[in-house]
Amino acid sequence: MVTVSDAFYAILQRHGVGAVFGNPGSNELSFLTGLPPGIPYYLALQEGAAIGMADAYAQASGTIGFLNLHAASGTGNAMGGLTNTAACHTSVVIMAGQQARRYVPVDAMLTNNEAIKLCDPLVKWAGEPLRPEDVPVLLSRALMLADSAPRGPVYLSVPLDDWDKPVDEAAFSQLLNRSSSAAPVAHQAPLDELTDALRTAASPALVLGPGVDTEPGFTSAIALAERANLPVYIAPSPPRSPFPTRHPCYQRQLPSAVGALADALSGHDVIVTFGAPVFRYHAPSDADYLPPGVRLLGVTDDPDEAARAPIGRLIVGDPSDALARVAQAIDRTDRPKPPVRTVPEADTSGPKYTAEAILDAVDRGKSDDAMIALEWTSADLIRDRLTITRPHSLFYCASGGLGWGLPAAVGLGLGCPDRPVLALIGDGAMQYTPSALWSAVRYRVPATFVVCTNTKYRALQEFSELLHVPGGDYLDISGIDVVKVAEGYGVAAHRAESLDDVTEFVSPGEREQMPRLIEVLQR
Incomplete structure (x- = not known):
């Protein structure tokens, strides 16, 4: 007998899903029973970290990200990250559980699923099975939709007592043989x-x-x-x-x-x-x-x-x-060449450094192969001080939803382990999903984290000036010891003593085996 669980994992493997990321709840434990050895499960301690990891993994690996969340509350915790996944057109399937069918009337299950209603505005498609044997069909559909242009997240909800039920084996065999090609070509x-x-x-x-x-x-x-x-x-x-x-x-x-x-x-x-x-x-x-x-x-x-x-x-x-x-x-033209861009010199005086000086110090140390997870709003408009020479080198939270960058670095490292990973994170952004550091240690992801500390919510301060809104102490976020936070999760960390310290820290050198972090004080 082929069960829903057997069919589910066979279809995941057929579509090249290489990993599952998640923060499961009680409704999802049955799903984990059949997890095959070839598909690792990467645990995150909070849903915002889980979706950032799955999103970046999909972008780095070129495969479909697969995310396992608890139902309404778990999905709700992931919503901020889901805005980034949707805006970036990342192929991610989110699978959440429901209560057992025996506990929920069919009409209530079909029309009152809070999680589906919650995420519906941000996903390409959301669905749940009418019958247990429909689970493989909907999974196949979800995977194809997620990876069809325009790519994006989809959502599938499965009752917890469906996993050990039998499937229609003839229909299942057809699901393993079908595929789609959905890349539009411009006329x-x-x-x-x-x-x-x-x-x-x-x-x-x-x-x-x-x-x-x-x-x-x-x-x-x-x-x-x-x-x-x-x-x-x-x-x-x-x-x-x-x-x-x-x-x-x-x-x-x-x-x-x-x-x-x-x-x-x-x-x-x-x-x-x-x-x-x-x-x-x-x-x-x-x-x-x-x-x-x-x-x-x-x-x-x-x-x-x-x-x-x-x-x-x-x-x-x-x-x-x-x-x-x-x-x-296009034929070659005799049109004049465009002006050559010049990068202004940075003020390198310390002990607190300008964003330009920090970017330059990082750029001197990083390799051209580095994949950079950026969530440092002070550097948003000057990020091109970083030398980019090849595709898939810089990744940013697509909708501006903070909390993405730290777990994204973990997902990049898991999705493309052949390239070094560098994360540039603001001290405020770090506090959204610091638990991602635990996942980095748990799964030995050798990411290098550079946390730039200015003890302010600088993005809002700048908008306060733009909108002529009086500033105040409510935008101060001082009192956080970034180094101790990282050490508490098991990450080796220290505070930079100079810009040369930053350059040396991010230099590839001998490949690191574990994550590490340096804090830089920013003006």
Whole structure:
């Protein structure tokens, strides 16, 4: 007899799921009974840490992340992290349990599942089985939907007494043989329009987003920029870094205010975007979206992103594929090369250091292979001081939901153990999910954590100034000993004595075997 549990794990393995992350409750214990040896279970001590680990693991490994949570309360604890997963289009299946069918009337189970209602606005699909034998069918559907463009999280709820029930073996065998390919390809006609706009523009610009932080997208962006002499910008608040930051065509990351963004793109007559929402705005502004007369054309694989863009001619299709096709179609131009970006010198005086100086110290020490989990809001707009030379090198909380970065570093290390992992975390952001340090120690993830301490909620302080709101002591977060917190979870930690100390600490050297942390005092 093939049970629901047998079928469930066979389907996970068929779809390449390599790990389960979770913080289970009583309803999920039955699920753990059949966990096969080939799929490790990585425990997190809090749901926000669990989803950050699963999300980053999926991004780093290129596989589907699988997250096991308790029902309503556990899902609720993960909601902040789920906003990042949804905004980043990460393929994650969230599986939660329900009470046993014998305890819950069928109509109540089908219509009153609090967890499904809670997460529904953030997931592509949510479901629960009408019968135990439907569990494998819904799992197969969930896995395919999570990995279909536009990728994103899905949610599956399973009653705790379904796992040992028999399945329809004939139907199950078909599930193991089916697959889907759901990567949209942009039609050629609108891509030709975009290509012609680039050819005939007097001063075009290229704006890139996280959707082209892939091997083909990264190399195609370089090829297009060099063939057409295009200045390259990164779209506002990017969760990834899709272009080398030391390339002569690279200009800057665009600001997240309408007026400031329009000013940054002034002087260009055609803007082409690939793999980016158009655009993410955070700071308030009454200005127009773009300077008058500017045309914007772009490609995204998310129809919703295309529909909600307030400006431009948006094409739905795989942005990396479209970028490669446009790069091949563009002839070399005699258009002047864009100005070469200069990085301002940093003030290196201490003992408290500027964000620029800390980034430079980290950059001197890190390797080009490093994968960086960034959740340090002081560095958001100057993150391109870091040298990025290859795709999948920088990861940021896509919706700005704090608490993602620390567990993300753990997930990156588990998902791609061949590359060193470096986490740049603010002292306030660290307090959202410090328990992720326990998981890093438990699973021997050799991540290097750099925690920058300014004892302030600086992001809100800056917004207080922008909105002309009086500041106050309520934004002070002093009194936390970051080093002792880390040591309490078993992480070797110390406070930096100099910028050279930071550089030496993050230098790869001999590969570390365990996580470690350094605290840097920031102005």
